[in-house]
Amino acid sequence: MPLLTYLEAIRQGIWEEMERDPSVFLLGEDIGAYGGAFKVTAGMLERFGEERVIDTPICESAIVGAAVGAALMGMRPVAEMQFMDFISCGFDQIVNMAAKIHYRWGAAVPLVVRGPSGAGVHGGPFHSQSNEMWFVHTPGLKVVAPATAYDAKGLIKASIRDNNPVIFFEHKFLYRRIKEEVPSEEYVVPLGKAVIRREGTDIAVITYSAMVWTALEAADVLARDGVSLEVVDLRTLLPYDEQCVLASVRKCSKVILLHEDTMIGGMAGELAAVIAGKAFEGLDGPIVRVTAPDTPVPFSPPLEARFLPSVEKVVEAARQLASY
Amino acid sequence: MPLLTYLEAIRQGIWEEMERDPSVFLLGEDIGAYGGAFKVTAGMLERFGEERVIDTPICESAIVGAAVGAALMGMRPVAEMQFMDFISCGFDQIVNMAAKIHYRWGAAVPLVVRGPSGAGVHGGPFHSQSNEMWFVHTPGLKVVAPATAYDAKGLIKASIRDNNPVIFFEHKFLYRRIKEEVPSEEYVVPLGKAVIRREGTDIAVITYSAMVWTALEAADVLARDGVSLEVVDLRTLLPYDEQCVLASVRKCSKVILLHEDTMIGGMAGELAAVIAGKAFEGLDGPIVRVTAPDTPVPFSPPLEARFLPSVEKVVEAARQLASY
Amino acid sequence: MAQARPAKGRRETPVPDAHTLERMLYYLKLTREAEVRIDQVLYRQGKIVGGVYVGRGQEAIGVGSSIQLMQGDIVLPSHRDFSSFLIRGFTLREIFCNWMGRANGPTRGRDNTLHIGDIKRGVIPIISHLGDTCPVACGVAMVLKRRGNGNVALVHFGEGTTSRGDVHEAMNMAAVMKLPVIFICNNNAYAYSTPTEKQYAVKDLAVRGAAYGMPGVKVDGNDVLAVYSIVGEAIARARTGGGPSFVECKTFRMTGHSAHDAAEYVPEQLFTQWKKKDPIPRLEKALLAKKILGAKRIKELEEEIKQQIDDAVAYAEASPLPDSATCTEGVYCSDQCWWSNPPAE
Amino acid sequence: MAQARPAKGRRETPVPDAHTLERMLYYLKLTREAEVRIDQVLYRQGKIVGGVYVGRGQEAIGVGSSIQLMQGDIVLPSHRDFSSFLIRGFTLREIFCNWMGRANGPTRGRDNTLHIGDIKRGVIPIISHLGDTCPVACGVAMVLKRRGNGNVALVHFGEGTTSRGDVHEAMNMAAVMKLPVIFICNNNAYAYSTPTEKQYAVKDLAVRGAAYGMPGVKVDGNDVLAVYSIVGEAIARARTGGGPSFVECKTFRMTGHSAHDAAEYVPEQLFTQWKKKDPIPRLEKALLAKKILGAKRIKELEEEIKQQIDDAVAYAEASPLPDSATCTEGVYCSDQCWWSNPPAE
Ligand SMILES: Cc1ncc(C[n+]2csc(CCOP(=O)(O)OP(=O)(O)O)c2C)c(N)n1
Ligand SMILES: Cc1ncc(C[n+]2csc(CCOP(=O)(O)OP(=O)(O)O)c2C)c(N)n1
Ligand SMILES: [Mg+2]
């Protein structure tokens, strides 16, 4: 199997869907000749032409709105946000136009809004955000956040084929840091299905995106002192895989909810409610959240390091919880 | 004490702050001669003049952005969204410009963005939304949602005096349905402090805004069959009063989290995480969420009635939980 | 509707034939009467709840524009373009069912007023958030252009809406990409209570066209024939690869902003002045003068219109409200749930 | 800085005196050298991390504009207007500390590049979200207008940024309210990799002024004297109640979009053409010819500039990085936490 980076896997997934389905097309800023700020769409203009790889002016709201219009006409647009931080400029079109059309008048809106999100590259407050919760809280959307190259490819393909608006959060820190063997045979990873990255018995760590790797490292460390972590990668945040989460919690009876996003109103809250509501009897200890603090993402490396949940923080939280 | 509606209380609060502090001014659509779509600012143009009651074109992003600019100059702008649904059009200026300035370079941004939110008046999907969580999840903002006329006045005054951007959610269903005696003496209700609306012993119901009244009605019903509800009104959602919430939960050992907003990613999740994290030992039953379903707000009365959490739904949930 | 064919070269100003003229008068009168029934009767009877917006006095804009659309064209009406829905084939029964929140209305009671859409009939509805349909029209036009059948997208919005960023982003994008979309501003002098001088600082919004590199023209929005020809030219240009246009239709809102608004802020004489420019008598007189229609035929049309409205209202009132259980259906498009516009395979 | 006084009537085109001319040359050279140090030296040494944007070749816009500001005026520079910060009194030490994320930089390491602000010194920084400072400038101008001291707000943005809705909403609002704000478009021919023909469909963006009812003029952005007079006229108009203006400064980005971008998409000859129009030698020649400055004085300035930059870089490198514990401080403005710009009581 060929070795692909997380970024190459996304490119290949989009590429295959473009080959497979002429209704798939791309729009965004600098995605054509330049291939995108991170080169995700490199080579696509040459292969698919200007009609299917469309450079736009700087207008996120019009980019998303145009994607909705094209989707209503039966196309499958994939819109790139140069950074997912800038999705706030197209926010209204996503939450009010795209998300509600099917419920209101029954038209399918098959589109994907994708782009790089997350911190760890010293991008500062406006190039490092994790903005998934605005959309997880919006009925009618689907929200995806892959952690591995295999999933990134399989999930972008599934997202493009989905008949609903999908907000696809790629983690820029993983783009070139992860290299995996990815099968060249056709496959998709279904939306809404979590996966257990590591089997464990003592504490379930529910997480997604880059933090999956942090959790796995922490699991290695803890294994040495006999604490067994189970690591659940949600992969899709909306709809999320409640059954998988509850099963893992019931099995381990203790749970840590981990994400890079800030704490208040973060995904950990939603998961805590579902767990404390439906797996209450199964809980042998408090539900623990390990997340970023409630601040913007600071720029300077020492501050950013403090902002990001680390292996150390997960290990410490797990040790405390294990001894509860 | 004079009887005031919820709406009149807000008007009086704004009016008093305008009288007290010349740096307070208003901007928004149709707020001047017309007095606003709901007449909250009626009479203010006549009293305070065009320099302090500014009608704007239809441009929510520029309205919020201009409020930020004025706030940076030492003013205390109060911007009206004709409906809080339309705050999505000024979203980027709130979450990226207003919320992060103090953290980034230490300048105070004392502004209020206020307007009518919530359902129950057959407004349909775009005039009925509860959009508080986008802002509860944004560090640097404060989020307020009063349930009573007394609080509405005291909280709008406190919000105007606060040195941070405050998003103030008025519930349009309460505007004219609530009439209370409101003291004419000067008072403010501090941000960040919840209040116990009704003392109880069996189940704590944590809620805010219009649902406070639903909870109180449910408490009356349940009192008859000997189930005692304690009703906590958060009043401020960010920062929220963790101590009050935890104390009430520990006292009752069972909790229902109630809001009109949709469930996934709603405030109930955040509260569940804090409770299951910090009051775990105090819990004698699963954490129960009673919220709207995860759909847009439907228009037709039977659908809207089904959408809204009702006294019946709270009563039923409480009976089940009581018998747990 | 005729098939759109990309004409060779730029067309000359289109002139409506007698049949089209009669249809225009018919739709003007039907729209006027249907809306009167809505805000003067049903709303006051409490049979329509929530917000009620009508386009009284400005019916000529929707009629003069949509009447020219061909199969495959898409219109994105504003909240005051009732006529566009009728012309594109929505029945009065469907429309009244939607206004009354009935289960068998096009939105199944989920959305209100004219938030009615159907891609097959070429209508994409507004959302309340003003201006949001302008970028959507660009996306529609991207697809129409690529398909190469000479189809166009028509998007209507009020003059107040032009202050929103989305309108700007869309007009600029359409100009850069030479998209076949016609931006039609229904300038009715007020945005809720806000007069134009508090909305923009130019005499005519038509000048905005030049700011994007597209033709910008103003037209008497109360003259359905003038709208027909000016919008017709823009449509012809768009069909033949000439790109987008901006048309400012000057008209007047002959009601309050919505049914609950008495419009006390509007100087009375403005209503009386504009009453004289009512587009319906204007067309009627012209057709009678030109002997294109006789008084008798007009009577027939009015009879027919009254009957249709009575029928539609009765039908809607007799129709069921939605089962509350359906509240949670159809949030997502899956095989189980969605009732129209499947995505093309 | 002199005190702004609302002059009676409209001023004639302003002409810089000898002292101002020297300062302009000084700031041009200082900006050029400081930015060369940043992207050619410190970035390559890995001493500056994250995104690095410079304004090489377009320094005349910031210099020719900000040099005219008076006490109480506010400038909102773009990400390429390094000179505006210097002219308004930020020290090189402060600026380099910020670029290097030091604890004693103006943002205490929380934000990067030129995201540096201080109301007392009349600078409000951009956020990365392009165009967002335009509405902010309107709010600033509302306050300045009300105070009546003849102060103005100056906001810079690139030509690509004009495609964003916020710029439109702000320009329209400013025109309607006759706000004392000058919208300055630094048109450097590219937005990242996007050339102007993919950004807008007009020859000159200056025509946008007319779309809002404000003067719109274009000027050679590489001619600091031309910028000085054209922007000066706009400032004079704004100071005396004449309202907003739009100025399009034609220039060229002599680097990649950021330090990591080789700009292979830019035809080589464009760089060579624009090299000839470099604003710095242009002013230097003019001043030498007019004998306003001698070669010796210029040498002195260059010496001084080099020393200042060396000092600032050394100072920044010797400055501490922030204590990680401060990460959670200052999210809110309360008595405990906030270090500048207390709201006026
Ligand atoms: C983004 C947004 N802001 C505010 C409103 C509230 N609102 C509804 S209609 C209206 C006036 C619209 O004026 P105009 O665009 O001229 O259309 P008209 O109603 O006059 O036809 C306003 C302010 C809205 N629907 N959307
Ligand atoms: C809303 C938004 N979209 C996209 C970006 C990414 N981005 C940063 S700079 C830039 C190009 C800006 O071009 P222009 O406005 O011409 O300014 P220039 O860099 O040429 O000075 C882009 C697309 C952004 N920062 N903000
Ligand atoms: Mg109007």
Ligand SMILES: [Mg+2]
């Ligand atoms: Mg540029």
